[in-house]
Amino acid sequence: MTAGKGTTVRFDPAGRLKGSIVPPADKSISHRAAMLGGMATEPVVIRNYLEAADTTSTLDAMGTLGAIVQRGPDEIVVRGTGLRESSEVDGPIDVGNAGTLMRLLPGLLASQEGRSYTLDGDASIRKRPVDRVAIPLREMGASIEATDERYPPFTITGARLRGIEYTLPVASAQVKSCVLFAGLTADGPTTVVEPVPSRDHTERMLAAAGVSLHREGDRITVTNADELVLDTITVPGDPSSAAFAIAAGVLVPKSRLLVKGSGANWTRTGFVRILQRMGGVVLGELEDPAGDGQIPGVEPITDLDVAHGSLVGTVVEPHEVPLAIDELPLVALLGCFAEGETVVRGAEELRFKESDRIALVVDGLRGLGAEIEATEDGFVVTGTGGLRGGTIESHGDHRLAMLGAVAGLASREGVTVVGMDAAAVSYPTFTEDITALLRR
Numbered sequence: 001m002t003a004g005k006g007t008t009v010r011f012d013p014a015g016r017l018k019g020s021i022v023p024p025a026d027k028s029i030s031h032r033a034a035m036l037g038g039m040a041t042e043p044v045v046i047r048n049y050l051e052a053a054d055t056t057s058t059l060d061a062m063g064t065l066g067a068i069v070q071r072g073p074d075e076i077v078v079r080g081t082g083l084r085e086s087s088e089v090d091g092p093i094d095v096g097n098a099g100t101l102m103r104l105l106p107g108l109l110a111s112q113e114g115r116s117y118t119l120d121g122d123a124s125i126r127k128r129p130v131d132r133v134a135i136p137l138r139e140m141g142a143s144i145e146a147t148d149e150r151y152p153p154f155t156i157t158g159a160r161l162r163g164i165e166y167t168l169p170v171a172s173a174q175v176k177s178c179v180l181f182a183g184l185t186a187d188g189p190t191t192v193v194e195p196v197p198s199r200d201h202t203e204r205m206l207a208a209a210g211v212s213l214h215r216e217g218d219r220i221t222v223t224n225a226d227e228l229v230l231d232t233i234t235v236p237g238d239p240s241s242a243a244f245a246i247a248a249g250v251l252v253p254k255s256r257l258l259v260k261g262s263g264a265n266w267t268r269t270g271f272v273r274i275l276q277r278m279g280g281v282v283l284g285e286l287e288d289p290a291g292d293g294q295i296p297g298v299e300p301i302t303d304l305d306v307a308h309g310s311l312v313g314t315v316v317e318p319h320e321v322p323l324a325i326d327e328l329p330l331v332a333l334l335g336c337f338a339e340g341e342t343v344v345r346g347a348e349e350l351r352f353k354e355s356d357r358i359a360l361v362v363d364g365l366r367g368l369g370a371e372i373e374a375t376e377d378g379f380v381v382t383g384t385g386g387l388r389g390g391t392i393e394s395h396g397d398h399r400l401a402m403l404g405a406v407a408g409l410a411s412r413e414g415v416t417v418v419g420m421d422a423a424a425v426s427y428p429t430f431t432e433d434i435t436a437l438l439r440r
């Protein structure tokens with residue numbers, strides 16, 4: 001690998017990858033820890049908080065809303081305002097590039113009776129819909145005004161909320177979390193019905209904070225809380241970031257890697273299960289799904305032993321999509337190297353991420369020599385046993401930048417990634433970490 005000009009980085013074909021890698025802290029859990037810390041009554045200590053652009057936006061937002069954030073070398077302490085006493089804010093709160101911040105925070109702001117808050121972000125955020133959270137929050141009593149009824153910048157005016165039962169039109173952990181957050185201050189219980197399971201970090205963290213929260217089948221019910229009391233939160237490694245090293249380890253011949261301290265929560269390990277089904281060698285202690293009625297308490301972690309091997313194509317079904325949503329671009333890459341066809345179905349949500357990840361993954365990988373077709377709700381890849389290489393543009397999307405890097409290491413001719421700096425959104429040390437595994 002040689003660094004190019006500006007944000008352009010070239011990833012040459014790797015001889016093999018060897019050694020161990022510690023993925024960065026979990027982005028989803030870090031966002032939630034900062035937001036709930038900012039609304040807690042007692043100080044919350046967060047260990048291994050993700051230091052990346054998205055999660056810095058969240059800490060900054062909580063500071064703007066009145067929390068005191070103290071950064072130490074090993075931990076962050078957040079002294080919150082309580083659930084209903086956020087400060088008044090002049091001007092918009094900047095969510096940067098963070099969709100999770102933009103969609104979860106309104107659930108907490110909706111409880112700030114009589115106060116208005118405007119959220120805005122970068123060019124990518126301005127294209128991402130917020131009506132999915134505005135609809136249930138309005139039903140609970142908050143007022144929301146969005147640009148073109150759908151997009152940021154948007155303004156939330158808090159109110160005394162009422163509990164509702166809300167069936168999610170799409171499986172989205174962000175919408176689920178937003179409604180559960182609003183339920184913390186609503187009169188009466190709030191129930192969210194999920195079409196299929198999605199990541200459950202919010203449920204686990206709220207239960208740990210002493211909130212009354214129950215799951216029965218696809219229904220999650222929260223009742224209002226006077227306060228949140230969270231003590232220490234230790235954030236595990238991010239399985240979505242770990243997935244890039246895992247894919248590289250499986251695809252680059254003769255590789256053998258240890259991925260240390262990755263989150264093993266069942267709702268986040270769909271990618272590893274898909275990869276194992278394709279024949280990929282990834283060994284670790286993955287959590288089993290929770291039994292009915294249970295909210296597991298602790299976020300489990302595992303080391304993952306990864307080795308190069310051959311792959312066969314697979315079909316990713318709609319119910320698997322939320323459990324691997326951010327890793328689906330990597331499934332497309334794996335499909336290029338697998339025997340036969342790899343199909344992803346029911347993943348239209350990919351079109352609403354930092355970029356349209358169906359269109360750009362298909363265009364990007366095709367430009368590197370892949371046989372891949374977009375469908376309305378996913379893609380179909382025909383494996384050719386490898387990938388030629390070339391140039392790929394991240395379009396400011398961190399997952400596309402890292403996809404290009406892994407493609408380069410596994411390709412025949414190497415890949416130039418234009419806009420590699422986008423990786424800083426979730427994984428600022430990605431290039432250093434992955435290249436430290438190179439052995440020629």
Ligand SMILES: O=C(O)C1=C[C@@H](OP(=O)(O)O)[C@@H](O)[C@H](O)C1
Pocket residue numbers: 027028029100171172173174175177199325326349
């Ligand atoms: O709740 C979360 O932390 C996230 C949920 C997912 O989004 P959706 O809920 O929109 O599917 C995921 O893509 C995103 O990266 C993080």
Ligand SMILES: C=C(OP(=O)(O)O)C(=O)O
Pocket residue numbers: 027054097098099100101326353354399426
């Ligand atoms: C979609 C993502 O995040 P967010 O929605 O928080 O921007 C992601 O990290 O891939």
